[in-house]
Ligand SMILES: Nc1nc2c(c(=O)[nH]1)N[C@H]1C(S)=C(S)[C@@H](COP(=O)(O)O)O[C@H]1N2
């Protein structure tokens with residue numbers, strides 16, 4: 329009996345560790361802010377991997393400051409790397425269609441997320457972004473690290489009010 333109980337405890341521990349490591353397999357407890365659909369191998373809501381802010385906050389965070397042409401002042405952004413969000417969803421493919429709350433959509437080559445430290449920004453100057461402030465999530469490339477990023481092509485890929493990533 330004692331052995332059976334401790335075996336059960338070990339099993340529960342190992343299963344919860346496995347779920348924790350898988351990331352997106354955990355169900356969100358808060359409002360869903362990002363849905364990853366398409367080629368997703370770690371879904372947690374039907375065939376999709378959905379995230380609330382807490383799940384995005386639990387991933388390693390990256391912070392950098394960049395000047396964007398559509399803001400007057402440089403802005404400091406913080407959020408998980410897009411490649412980590414996609415890995416948590418078990419997403420693989422050749423392209424990502426990013427869809428925003430205002431139905432803006434833009435195509436991002438999957439290679440961009442390995443080549444560049446693109447983030448899903450959830451904080452601007454340390455504060456959550458309201459929908460009015462182009463939040464709650466925004467794709468931000470590390471524009472100031474590579475001159476080729478400061479072009480209309482990458483500005484166009486920087487979807488603000490991001491809420492879906494369709495992986496193909
Ligand atoms: N959600 C959303 N993100 C978007 C856009 C948009 O219309 N909606 N426009 C893109 C383009 S083309 C550019 S250059 C930058 C800045 O757009 P803005 O000047 O309209 O803010 O955001 C990009 N991200």
Ligand SMILES: [Mo]
Pocket residue numbers: 480483484
């Ligand atoms: Mo643009």
